[in-house]
Amino acid sequence: MAYPTDLQYTKDHEWIRVTGDTADIGITDFAQRQLGDVVYLDLPDVGRTITAGETFGSIESVKAVSDLFAPVSGEVIEVNESLKAHPEWVNTSPHDSWMIRIRVSGATTTDALLDATQYEGLIG
Amino acid sequence: MVPFAGWDMPVEYSGITAEHLAVRTRGGLFDVSHMGEIEIAGKDALRAVQRISSNDASRLAIGQAHYAGLLTPEGTFIDDMLVYRIATSHFMLVVNASNAARDFVWVSEQLKEVGDVACVDSSSRYALIALQGPVAREVLQPLTGVDLGGIRYYWFAHGEVAGARVIISRTGYTGENGYEIFVPPAMAERVWHGILEAGAAAGVIPCGLGARDTLRLEAAMRLYGNDIDETTSPLEADLGWVIGWDKPDFIGREHLLAQREAGVTRKLVGFEMRDRAIARHGYPVLVDGAVAGVVTSGTQTPFLKKAIGMAYVPVTHSAPGSVLTIDVRGRQAGAVVVPLPFYSRSKR
Numbered sequence: 001m002a003y004p005t006d007l008q009y010t011k012d013h014e015w016i017r018v019t020g021d022t023a024d025i026g027i028t029d030f031a032q033r034q035l036g037d038v039v040y041l042d043l044p045d046v047g048r049t050i051t052a053g054e055t056f057g058s059i060e061s062v063k064a065v066s067d068l069f070a071p072v073s074g075e076v077i078e079v080n081e082s083l084k085a086h087p088e089w090v091n092t093s094p095h096d097s098w099m100i101r102i103r104v105s106g107a108t109t110t111d112a113l114l115d116a117t118q119y120e121g122l123i124g
Numbered sequence: 125m126v127p128f129a130g131w132d133m134p135v136e137y138s139g140i141t142a143e144h145l146a147v148r149t150r151g152g153l154f155d156v157s158h159m160g161e162i163e164i165a166g167k168d169a170l171r172a173v174q175r176i177s178s179n180d181a182s183r184l185a186i187g188q189a190h191y192a193g194l195l196t197p198e199g200t201f202i203d204d205m206l207v208y209r210i211a212t213s214h215f216m217l218v219v220n221a222s223n224a225a226r227d228f229v230w231v232s233e234q235l236k237e238v239g240d241v242a243c244v245d246s247s248s249r250y251a252l253i254a255l256q257g258p259v260a261r262e263v264l265q266p267l268t269g270v271d272l273g274g275i276r277y278y279w280f281a282h283g284e285v286a287g288a289r290v291i292i293s294r295t296g297y298t299g300e301n302g303y304e305i306f307v308p309p310a311m312a313e314r315v316w317h318g319i320l321e322a323g324a325a326a327g328v329i330p331c332g333l334g335a336r337d338t339l340r341l342e343a344a345m346r347l348y349g350n351d352i353d354e355t356t357s358p359l360e361a362d363l364g365w366v367i368g369w370d371k372p373d374f375i376g377r378e379h380l381l382a383q384r385e386a387g388v389t390r391k392l393v394g395f396e397m398r399d400r401a402i403a404r405h406g407y408p409v410l411v412d413g414a415v416a417g418v419v420t421s422g423t424q425t426p427f428l429k430k431a432i433g434m435a436y437v438p439v440t441h442s443a444p445g446s447v448l449t450i451d452v453r454g455r456q457a458g459a460v461v462v463p464l465p466f467y468s469r470s471k472r
Contacts, residue, residue, distance in 0.1 A: 036135075036136060036139060036140055036334065037139055037140050037141040037426070039402070039424035040400070040401070040402055040424060040431075042401075058453070060402050060424070061140075062140045062141060062334065062338060062423055062424060062426065063135065063140060063334050063337075063423075065402070065404065065453075
């Protein structure tokens with residue numbers, strides 16, 4: 001799969017799509033392949049503040065549970081409730097399956113964020 | 125592929141959910157060659173098996189198998205196993221890969237005191253291929269001269285499959301009808317591909333360790349190292365039926381008798397989550413806010429589409445309907461005790 005160039009990526013395999021001062025966050029195709037069939041999402045409530053590099057929730061597949069790490073800091077303004085009801089969408093369309101929408105409070109161009117080419121290099 | 129007890133094992137081929145559903149609705153093929161085999165033969169073979177196995181092997185006819193515990197003198201599990209009676213004085217134990225080496229050492233030690241009997245680790249002589257699912261019989265039958273309809277549940281037969289000399293055993297670890305086929309390793313690929321080709325039209329697909337685990341959990345089959353180990357007894361694991369109480373002696377009997385007399389304090393139960401959460405191996409079970417038990421297995425099951433699991437809980441909380449609290453990584457989630465198994469094909 002070619003990784004979309006309008007997204008930025010983390011070494012922990014989250015992606016972020018920045019639009020003005022808001023951003024959507026999900027996990028990459030590479031991450032969903034590693035996890036296998038996703039069955040459960042534990043996401044923060046609207047209003048919670050998340051901090052770059054820290055855990056904001058967890059994702060579970062049949063075989064394992066993994067933490068979700070915030071690519072940037074901000075306040076959760078929306079949670080994708082339909083994705084929580086259909087976690088398998090993370091497998092079928094990972095880069096369209098946003099989990100949370102945040103109002104960004106920190107920088108969205110940091111050394112920790114990779115572009116598509118850099119991310120493809122990371123996962124080989 | 126993942127390393128597993130010295131073997132490279134596939135966790136999944138096409139996905140755990142797809143493989144799990146294939147076995148419940150059609151058929152799946154598993155390479156379980158990692159399982160260990162220990163053969164025991166000689167004039168006193170029955171006496172030897174009676175000593176080391178928790179179950180009563182005198183009740184096995186030639187061609188029949190049963191589930192049993194290989195127990196410590198304290199009555200806890202060194203391993204769980206299937207005991208096959210191949211001839212009057214020839215048995216085969218099928219044991220877990222992770223325990224096979226130490227099982228063999230243990231069995232060899234115990235046999236020294238028995239008499240005219242020898243045991244051999246024949247794990248390298250057998251590959252093991254399991255065909256499981258509703259279509260298993262119709263897919264396998266054209267590949268063998270053995271009348272599969274004549275093999276009852278937990279019986280086995282010698283014969284050929286795809287031209288290889290094999291043992292066909294009507295057993296499995298999925299809760300579905302099916303066969304486990306003991307094959308000479310040199311013929312394993314041929315049998316594997318032969319079954320996959322014969323089963324392709326019926327929807328048989330290769331399945332990995334991941335689906336094997338979710339299938340066995342729905343069927344409430346215990347997994348050594350998760351649900352049972354050297355700290356747990358058959359009575360605690362709710363496997364009292366593997367204990368041959370009527371036979372005069374076996375390793376662990378004294379402790380089990382005492383435990384039966386006194387009553388166990390904890391018991392392995394099945395549970396379903398009430399809150400949206402998945403409880404996994406090692407998560408604490410809380411009663412009145414204090415840790416009172418532990419989850420031994422748990423997942424979101426693909427067929428029943430529920431978060432289920434097994435846990436050791438105080439007997440006071442072991443009856444179906446009992447409410448449990450499970451510490452899911454710092455969050456308290458409710459669960460309720462349900463009867464086992466979660467899935468049985470007779471209940472469909």
